[in-house]
Amino acid sequence: MADEQAIKQVSSRLVYENSWMRVREDEVERLDGSRGIYGVIEKRDFALVIPAENDGFHMVEEFRYPIGRRSWNFPQGGFPKGMDGDPEELARHELAEETGFRAGTLTRLGYLYGSHGSSTQGFHIFLATDLEPGEANREIEEQDMRQGFISRAEFKRYVRDGVITDDSSVAAYTLLILHEGH
Structure with a gap:
């Protein structure tokens, strides 16, 4: 049809x-x-990366001005205005910038829209594994950013308890579960 x-x-x-x-x-x-x-x-579209190892995830937390509170989410971001490139390149950049990690393996999980009733923005989701640590190199807007390791059990509890409220991170987790065949 x-x-x-x-x-x-x-x-x-x-x-x-x-x-x-x-x-x-x-x-x-x-x-x-x-x-x-x-x-x-x-x-513009953005890339979101799920850095996974040891049955959990490396996540970042920062103050989100529009909602007036700190929030945990998977590393994510877009190209600066005037720049363009491949979504995988962007995902690798955001992972390294926000966490310092480099992904030995980056697997594309899908593409979603965040708010298709009001916005043109979508996002590419990648799973990062075989992680190598390094130094984060955050932008000025990310100077309050913290990072931490959250187990899968904690992730689920944080979503249920409203600690993790980022829709993109929760949707990306759903694609990860589908990818893993659960």
């Missing part, structure tokens, strides 16, 4: 733009001909 476009763009205007994102407001027409508006956040 062909994918019929249920909502068509009639016009678009840029509402806001900075180095990380653009926000636009589109006038749209629905299947029945009625019109409305739709707000869209345009952000």
Whole structure:
């Protein structure tokens, strides 16, 4: 069955733009001909890496300004504005930058959208194994970042208890479980 476009763009205007994102407001027409508006956040894709060993994960924790609290997540990030490249290259860069680890083996687990109802941003998920330690080289925005090892049992408990609330990390864990055949 062909994918019929249920909502068509009639016009678009840029509402806001900075180095990380653009926000636009589109006038749209629905299947029945009625019109409305739709707000869209345009952000570049990012890579997320699950650094796994010894039945657990190396994770990072930092203060997340929009939610006003610290949060644990898998290492993740995007290319700076004006730069582009391969998602695997980005994943290796983010892993080394945030944790210092280098992956001997990097396995692609999939691609997901984080908030497909409001944003164009998606993310590539990779499993990093055969880890070699090194020095982290974090960006200025990551100066409060901490890292730690979290066992699988702790990871599950942290998700249930609301300690880990990053949707991308929880979704990536689901792809890992599917990859492992559980």
